[in-house]
Amino acid sequence: MTKKTLKAVRKKHSSWQKYQQTKEHIHFQHYCRDRNTSTRECRKYRSDFETKISGKQHIKYFFKYVNSGRKVNMGISTLTDSDGNMVDSDLGKANELNTFYSVFFNEN
Numbered sequence: 001m002t003k004k005t006l007k008a009v010r011k012k013h014s015s016w017q018k019y020q021q022t023k024e025h026i027h028f029q030h031y032c033r034d035r036n037t038s039t040r041e042c043r044k045y046r047s048d049f050e051t052k053i054s055g056k057q058h059i060k061y062f063f064k065y066v067n068s069g070r071k072v073n074m075g076i077s078t079l080t081d082s083d084g085n086m087v088d089s090d091l092g093k094a095n096e097l098n099t100f101y102s103v104f105f106n107e108n
Contacts, residue, residue: 001042001045002041002045004041005038005041005042005044005045008034008037008038008041008042009038009041009042011034011037011038012031012034012035012037012038015027015030015031015033015034015035016031016035018030018031019031050065053065076093076097079092079093079096079097081096082099
């Protein structure tokens with residue numbers, strides 16, 4: 001981050017701490033002003049960074065940045081049934097979750 005961005009984030013943090021200590025409305029207004037400035041600076045920094053790496057000469061950094069934001073959904077992990085056996089199949093997992101949550105969603 002740039003020095004200006006870091007300064008804005010630190011000022012926001014100190015304004016929040018000041019408001020938490022005093023609980024005065026004027027300090028909350030200062031915090032809101034600093035929060036908005038910090039958000040604006042962070043968005044500007046991110047936009048400038050993305051513009052900087054989007055050129056052809058920085059293709060490696062561009063794809064590294066894009067791939068860092070990708071998320072992988074692993075699904076539901078292995079479950080243990082009431083007998084202590086590990087359940088791996090999708091149908092088995094569905095049945096185990098059904099029996100567990102049926103207690104909470106009972107019509108009685």
